[in-house]
Amino acid sequence: MILAWAVSGPLFGFSDTWQLLINTGTTIVTFLMVFLIQNTQNRDGAAIQAKLDELIRASAAHNRYIGIEGLTEEELDDLRARCASRAARDMPAELLDAADRAEDEADRKARAAAARAVGSTC
Template sequence: MNGRFARFALAISEVVGTPRAFLLALALVVVWGVTGPLFHFSDSWQLVINTGTTVVTFLMVFLIQATQNRETRALHLKLDELIRSQRKARNIFTDLEHATDDELAELEAEFRKVRARAEARQAAKSAGNTH
């Protein structure tokens, strides 16, 4: 069932993410708006758009989340493979999305120091070029 749902979610996300789908949704809203005077802007007329948009939004949230989760997982695996394949890379960076917040904070602090050193070297190099 997971495979079928993943294919379904991907197919739906690709279809609804097109300009054609947007224009169809826009056309439906315009038709609904134009029919307002025919139905005297009744509560039932308003309920049609409210219910329709609520149901579509509710379902789309789950489809979009499923698609994003799958794409994110695939992206992480690709990055893990690139890290693993590089001799100088530290393998601790593979599967980093499962690290604790403290581990992530330590690595972040380390890279802040690396950036600060790089900025200091760049500033020193720029200061040397101005004289």
């Protein structure tokens, strides 16, 4: 289609109408592709959610998490906070120490990188 448009350019003298034709066509195709991609992503998300729900049902996980994708943003924030609190409470002391050491090491590396960056710009 684009090839036919390009070949027809000299016939129409590369007019504004000739350019408007391809602009309108590409806009319509782009608009339709957005809907197609969004529909595909929605189906993919629903399939993944169904798989996760089945894994929760088949495992020893808490069934109360099935269907949480329908919660409001505030409800999800509250749920995330409760999960983080429970994870921190249930985490063994060795893991907490390891996490603290990893955070300290990351901070040290970031400060060293920042110092190198400042030193190289002077």
